[in-house]
Amino acid sequence: MAAVIPAVTKISSRIIRILGCNPGCFTLQGTNTYIVGTGKRRILVDTGDADVPQYINHLKSVLKHENIDLAHIIITHWHHDHIGGLADVLNLKEKTGHAQIWKYPTSEERDLNLKVNIENLKHNQELSVEGATIRIIHTPGHTTDHIALHLLEDNAIFSGDCILGEGTAVFEDLFDYMNSLEAILEQKPLVIYPGHGNVINDPEERIRYYISHRMEREMQILETLNNNRQQAFTEEELVKIIYIDTPVKLHKAAEHSVHLHLQKLKREDKVTNINDRWRLNDNIAF
Structure with a gap:
């Protein structure tokens, strides 16, 4: 049985994980969202699902007690359990209202009905806040717009749904997916923070198994x-x-x-x- 993931975990001085509180067969214990950085203005990776007050309460509490404002919100891909909570996150206006929202453009025509301005990410683009530099790696396969995030200071990867903390991932295009796994492997990460499941401390072994x-x-x-x-x-x-x-x-x-x-x-x-x-x-x- 997988180790239980707490609602909030301070993984390191620059990473706080907040569980999306949306467990299910495909989401495992729930979607992992991450606050990254060491200063007042930080980055949020993914926003969980829509209409999950428990998640929003945990996020609000962390932002308040750690005195954090969000400079950027980065969405790893368009699936509802990663982007669905965006509107609820933005409703925390004092802490999140001025954040830039980023996502890699998708080739599919999908009306996500978000009604907010989302900036298009590019492969190898970098976003920085105090204590954290994130480089974007386009990793299609699970979806066409899927990205992984390379935290340069720790040589760590936020893998979204490309690599999971337990089991194997699903994908839309195997050719692209295999190339994406190789692209992550090339980074030689020391640790992987997945979109679902626990921290992966044996990245090379896990990727080679996939x-x-x-x-x-x-x-x-x-x-x-x-x-x-x-x-x-x-x-x-x-x-x-x-x-x-x-x-x-x-x-x-x-x-x-x-x-x-x-x-x-x-x-x-x-x-x-x-x-x-x-x-x-x-x-x-x-």
Whole structure:
């Protein structure tokens, strides 16, 4: 069982974690939000979900007792459990009303109905407050607008939903997601502060596990196609061959995973899809 995350944790002299108080199957114990910096004006990373008074009360209490105003609010991606609480946070006007709000632009047309001005972040952009310099790393895959934040002073990464404190993450695009994992690995972080779950103190080991877990499934798909080069398979047929130890009731979820793997392999010019059936390209040798 994962260690219980307190509502408020002073992780270090420059990081305070405030739990979003929105537990669930996908949010685990809740969304982790972070106040970063050492001076009066600091950065808030993510805002939790909408209509969670318990979270707003904890945030208000921390801002008051630590004598903090927010200079910046950075949203890691558009999912409601990370951006939904923005309006409620901004209602704490004395402490948050003058903050600049930042998010990486999304390629999807989504009406988030936020009615506030949000500045567009850029890859490698830096935002600074006293005691903290944050560099933005665009890490698409979970969503197109997903970012990780590199806290330069501590060589720490705020990973959003790209890497979780427990279990593995879901994603929309596996090709982009794998590249994003490699991009985070290249930073050689000493610690990862995830969007859900506890602090990750073995970043390299965790990231390499994420990568190897996905590559293992990919190899199973490639081997199946390689062993049957004269055939082409539907995604459902591949699931029945590869997921032999998985209960049938979970096969639809497995199909989605196989679909994302095949889309990645297609972008790498390793497989071809004809009439919803997949085969290995002739130029791919094992």
